[in-house]
Amino acid sequence: EAxxxxxxxxxxxxxxxxxxHLTPLEKHANYGRVNRRLRAALVALVWRQALEHNAVESxxxxxxLRADETCDRLAMDFSFASLAGPxxxxxxxxxxxxxRHLQLSFQxxxxxxxxxxxxxxxxxxxxxxxxxxxxxxxxxxxxP
Numbered sequence: 844e845a846x847x848x849x850x851x852x853x854x855x856x857x858x859x860x861x862x863x864h865l866t867p868l869e870k871h872a873n874y875g876r877v878n879r880r881l882r883a884a885l886v887a888l889v890w891r892q893a894l895e896h897n898a899v900e901s902x903x904x905x906x907x908l909r910a911d912e913t914c915d916r917l918a919m920d921f922s923f924a925s926l927a928g929p930x931x932x933x934x935x936x937x938x939x940x941x942x943r944h945l946q947l948s949f950q951x952x953x954x955x956x957x958x959x960x961x962x963x964x965x966x967x968x969x970x971x972x973x974x975x976x977x978x979x980x981x982x983x984x985x986x987p
Contacts, residue, residue, distance in 0.1 A: 876913060883911035883939065887919055890937075894924055905937035914939040915970075922950035922977075931959035935966040942968045948977040956983035 855867035858877050886908045893899045908914075917939060926934070926949070938945065945967070949955045955978065967974065978984055 879911045880913050883908050883914055886937075887917060890919060891921065891924060894921070894926070894930060899933045900929065905933045908937035909939055911939050912941050915941055916944040917942055918946040920948040921952055922948050924952055926952050926954040926959070931955060931962060935959075935962045938963075938966050938968065940968050942971055944973040944975075945971060946973075946975040949981055950977050951980040953982050955981045957985070960984065 852865075852867055853863045855871075855874070856863050856865055858873045859868055859871040860873070861868070886904045890899065890904055890908075893902055893904055899905070908917075919934070921930075921934070924930075931954070934947070947963075960978075
């Protein structure tokens with residue numbers, strides 16, 4: 844516990860690119876950037892669980908993820924998940940604008956259909972260089 848304050852000072856100064864022993868600044872542009880990055884990383888980790896509890900929209904996960912303008916790589920696995928209703932819409936809405944590498948797995952998601960894939964395609968960032976999509980056993984795709 845005694846090191847919590849010291850750790851806080853060091854971390855804030857590190858983020859602000861200042862000497863570690865200085866009193867941290869109250870505000871710094873990097874604090875906001877790091878906060879958005881951490882929130883987005885947490886969102887990517889909990890999205891699946893939120894999906895299973897119908898909480899993606901109420902937790903504002905797409906907005907939080909999309910707000911991370913520093914995110915250039917994202918991998919999310921929705922294999923075997925139910926993406927019925929707005930599930931695919933939320934995924935598409937959450938794609939960060941500066942992505943260069945996107946990896947999404949929808950293996951065995953029967954709720955994924957041609958319309959959902961088209962929606963994802965429309966939301967892909969212009970800077971995207973690498974796109975990896977897994978639609979194995981998605982029976983809602985293609986000709987009926």
